[in-house]
Amino acid sequence: MSTVAIVGGHGQIARLLHGELTERGHTPVALVRKEEQADTLQAEGVEARLLDIEAADEGQFATAFSGCDVVVFAAGGGADGNKFRKLSVDLGGSLKSIAGARRAGVTRFVQISAIDVDNELPEDTDEVWRAYVEAKRDADKALRGSDLDWTVIRPGRLTDDPATGRVALGDDVERAEVTRADVAAVVAAVIDDPSSIGRQWNLVGGDTPVADAVSAAGRA
Numbered sequence: 629m630s631t632v633a634i635v636g637g638h639g640q641i642a643r644l645l646h647g648e649l650t651e652r653g654h655t656p657v658a659l660v661r662k663e664e665q666a667d668t669l670q671a672e673g674v675e676a677r678l679l680d681i682e683a684a685d686e687g688q689f690a691t692a693f694s695g696c697d698v699v700v701f702a703a704g705g706g707a708d709g710n711k712f713r714k715l716s717v718d719l720g721g722s723l724k725s726i727a728g729a730r731r732a733g734v735t736r737f738v739q740i741s742a743i744d745v746d747n748e749l750p751e752d753t754d755e756v757w758r759a760y761v762e763a764k765r766d767a768d769k770a771l772r773g774s775d776l777d778w779t780v781i782r783p784g785r786l787t788d789d790p791a792t793g794r795v796a797l798g799d800d801v802e803r804a805e806v807t808r809a810d811v812a813a814v815v816a817a818v819i820d821d822p823s824s825i826g827r828q829w830n831l832v833g834g835d836t837p838v839a840d841a842v843s844a845a846g847r848a
Contacts, residue, residue: 640788659692823847
């Protein structure tokens with residue numbers, strides 16, 4: 629089974645992903661910025677390594693990925709209204725993760741993005757939201773253009789509702805809500821499904837069990 633490095637390993641989806649991976653026999657390795665975050669996760673039985681996404685260079689990313697088979701980019705610049713962190717975390721963190729994975733010899737890379745970020749934005753779009761959308765768009769483009777075995781998952785509006793275990797997943801799925809728990813389940817499932825390599829899918833709540841949704845999307 630795989631050892632999975634999770635960039636942004638203390639985030640809400642990441643913390644749900646730890647359990648999903650463990651249940652599948654994988655070993656999650658959470659990459660976090662603060663000592664107290666590492667302590668919290670280690671107390672929960674999750675290996676944690678320190679990595680400051682904004683300050684670290686690609687060599688430090690590669691070191692953090694040492695011994696791992698898969699990288700999941702689950703980081704985000706937060707909701708603090710700082711447009712510059714969208715560039716340094718959502719885009720810069722992804723670019724350094726891609727470069728670091730290549731340097732570390734990790735070929736499998738799954739990125740959690742956001743739905744509809746390729747759509748044209750109205751001229752009056754809030755500057756922070758514009759920065760977020762453009763950062764996610766450009767990060768996805770960079771990953772698609774890499775030589776990694778990539779998958780991009782683009783969830784709709786995230787909720788903290790309990791997992792449903794049922795989703796809609798595919799190239800043209802329309803915007804809707806999806807629980808963070810269901811996103812974590814899908815990310816774990818695509819790691820185990822080679823048909824997801826080289827695919828970019830929208831993800832929202834739906835009627836299809838996660839495993840069936842991933843399998844069907846891979847055949848489409």
